[in-house]
Amino acid sequence: MGLRLSITLLALAALTTAVQAQDKTSDKTSDIIARGEYLARAGDCTACHTASEGRLFAGGRPMPTPFGTIYTSNITPDSETGIGKWSADDFYRTMHNGRFPDGGLIYPAMPFASYTKVTRADSDAIFAYLRSIQPVNQKNKPHELRFPYDNRQLILGWRTLFFSEGEFKPDASKSAEWNRGAYLVEGLGHCGMCHSPINALGGTSQSDAFKGGLIPMQNWYAPSLTSNREAGLGDWSIKDITDLLQTGVSTRGVVYGPMAEVVHNSLQYLNNEDTRAMAVYLKGIAEASAPPPPSSALPTTESSLLISLGKTVYDKNCASCHGTQGEGRPPHWPPLANNQSIEMQSAVNPIRMVLNGGYPPGTKGNPMPYGMPPFAGLLSDNEVAAVVSYIRTAWGNRGTPVSAREANELRSAPLN
């Protein structure tokens, strides 16, 4: 009797231990999945792999490129149309080397040139998360690329020129925080995809990384992250940078255009430590640069006429929010004086903001953002050019005047 009881107790104990072990494993699995979800946010996978009104990660979003339209793929764990049959190795190879499990080449619209820096552990976590979501049976749409870009072999040439495979290598001379920021910005964040000049072949070179460029097809200018003359954050406080990344607004300026999407879908979900690490890194890579010589295509007399008309337009339409001295009421009504995004060489963004207005993204930290009214219907090309010329040159701003033609050309820029 006593023996039997002991055996039963022993068996019970063994069973309990097994159950506990199982709990631990499933705890660990759910930890990895949660981590993968977080990292997928950091990589902004959803922005491309979820179509408007479509199912999460089922793909099918059209991505217009100068070479034709690419449709994003289904990355749900559906075994027929998604990545249900993939292994963690397959997934890592896609992220790291830009190849499908069968060795096929992936178009570089997928930012594998950045994702190659992601560690194996992080890749595995993202894969575990994608395996855990609802499978969606939805066939991928074939791309609509023009000849000769529909030939995937061309990607080999592109890769030779612009792709260097390799995980992120920390810089031992920098802090752990700086390195974490670099890992996020250069890797999952794939910031260089927009903030680097893109050449005619759709590539960016390492030496030009983060130097800014016009985003093809969207006609927004993604400013340089290395030059303080543009969006370089060298003279921003860490708090202003983290505010901008996390909430979309800061006392120095707000995000708009394609960057609003990045904050909305990705950056607002990053924790304080990672956001701060990105801020430290971004502040670190910015270099003070000598002001470029003012170079306006406009004759001086035309410029001064424009600027004086611009002041009239400004005082009537803009000063009530942005202030007579361009001081704004930050963070919600951004300052225009000493605002890099107004002053920088390219006037595309300020012209577009005047024409189309815009809302910063609604975020956890700023759920009901204030918006800028569109003035396309209220101001003539000449008035748009005038007011943009005025804000680029008033209050010590060091931009150059713009012409009515530039304003007119941007009236037809795509809005979404």
Add this chain to the structure above:
Amino acid sequence: MFARTVASLAAIATFVAIDGAAAQTANQPPDTMAARVEACTPCHGNKGEGTSDVYFPRLAGKPAGYLYNQLLAFRSGRRKYPPMNYLLEFLPDPYLEAMAEYFASEHPPLPQPAPSEVSKDVLAQGELLATSGDANRNIPACVSCHGPELTGMQPGIPGLLGLRAAYVSAQLGAWRYGTRTAKSPDCMQLVAGHLTEADVTAVAAWLATRPAPTNPVPVPKGTYALPFGCGSQPN
């Protein structure tokens, strides 16, 4: 004396603190919906009353549910108008709801109807379709859903007053050609599919001549039964 000094100092301190807080607030935009929706006003008017542009609709006083549905449709791109799609793209649901509530609760007076540019016969045809429909062609009367006074019904059916003929005509055209769609069953697409271009001109013209009723607010949900199912107005 000492106590009095302390009290005065405390009062000054309080004053300074309040002053500081006031300065902080003064330096911020007003914490109101009116300030938050200023981006809407160049096209829709300060209180959503509409502007001189005949293609931009009045928003004021329409049912909040209808306005919310439109905001969602513009945000997702289901309803296509790039300037609207662009403005709303990254705004969360609760904020869009608050915007809809804001314009629904505004009641600036309805404008005086403008003199019509169409003939009396066309107006009479418009009135007939709007008030009686055409059973032979499966066209229900506008009033059977939008209400006897055309003020709409809570929560999803818009009033048709204060809209210019050009706007109504453009929207009916968009329903006919399938470029404007709504939740299934898409009742307006069914109705508009039965209309000819001449019908559209006539109905749009007659609607634009309607004067404001005594009580221009949408009637409560369930005031009358709809002639058929409508995805935008769940029972």
